[in-house]
Amino acid sequence: MIKYGRMLAAGVLLAAGFAATPATAAPAGTAGACSLRLGSVTPGGDHTSQTITAAPSAGVRQLGPMNLYPDGQAHLPTAVRTELVVPAGEERTGLVALGQRMYGTSYITDGTGVSIVPGTLHNTLIGGGWDELHKYVEASQYPGRSNVYSLIQQFTDGLIARWTVTPGGWKYYTTFGGFKSVKTMVLIGQGRTYDTFLATTNGGALYTVQVPTGSGKPVVTKIRTSTWQGFETLIAEKCGNYGTLLLGIDKETGAGYLYAVGHANGTATVIKGLGKVPTTFPATDSYFRFYTTGTILAGA
Structure with a gap:
């Protein structure tokens, strides 16, 4: 398995009204047993960690490393x-x-989880060009392949870029146009030949975007038509066999709202609003998900 911290570099679409419950039926799996491990990078260059459950509830926010x-x-x-x-x-x-x-x-923590074992921190340069036009980036590892994606808002269009990651570096750079209206996106499904994202538009619609890992063009499918524009950040974790626990963060208010999303099936996709998370999400942080090695997202 490729370790990002040690490899050498080679060189359209969301927020159901916050107070509304977009669906009444629960997705596949028992949503109440689901949780996600939320991480963030602070303006001071620190990591944080916090457990968010489907109750919804929020554990203590740990600062560190x-x-x-x-x-x-x-x-x-x-x-x-x-x-x-x-x-x-x-x-x-x-x-x-x-x-x-x-x-x-790449780094290794000690038993506290908030301090680094001396000598284990490695920041390995991959490449430049990651300016303000890049709005989102995610890596997807699946047995036998590894890909990186970026949402790029250019002056005349919006692009989804895809790289294939190999032991020799990032290769086979490909871009797909037509995503100018996308506000944010999040990975919810991984397969041998595709990765699937939930994406929101500035106008409030919610879509899935299935991006092939090889040849072909993305397949865009509408999930909801409105009210999903309020979130600047989405975090998704596997919930049950085929569902997704989705956290939407509104950076303007510092609020987060949790949803249980069934297996993606166009407008028939079940989405259950679980409520507001009882904590505040600082707008100055950049958020991500901690996940255990071997976890495969199966929401689409």
Whole structure:
């Protein structure tokens, strides 16, 4: 399996009215047993960690490890993969942009989970060009393949860019146009030949965007027509066998709302509003998801 923090670099579409419940039936799986591990990068370059459950409830927000990155530089973090290590702690790997450069980050925590084992922090340069036109980035690892995606809002169009990650670096750069109206997106489904995202438009619609990992064009399918424009950030975690626990963060108010989303099926997709999360989400943080090695998203 490729470790982002150690590899060498080679070089359209959301928020159901906050007070409304968009559907009455629960998605596949028992939503009440689902949770996600929310992470963020602070303006000071620190990581945070907090458990969000479908109740909804929020655990204590832990600060640390601290000073991973220079102040005010980190943005566009991807999900961070975690793996337990002996005798305690875990290895964490992911991607993050520092200024206009993308890096792979890898470190090992001690038993506290908020401090780094000395000598284990590695920030490996991948490449430049990660300016303010990039609005979202995510990595998807599936057995036998690894891809990275970015939402790029250019002056005349919106693009979804895709790279294939190999031991020799990022290759086969491909872009797909027609996504100018997309506000934000989040990975909800992974397969051998595709990755699927939930995406929101500035006008409030909610879509799935299935992006092939090889040849072909994305398939865009409408889920809802309005009221999903209020979230700047979406975080998704597997819920049951085929569902998704979805967190929408409204950075203007610091509020977060939780949804249980059934397996994606166009306008027939079941979405149940679980309510407002009882905590505040700082607007200055950049949010991501911690996930356990081997977790495959199956929401589409």
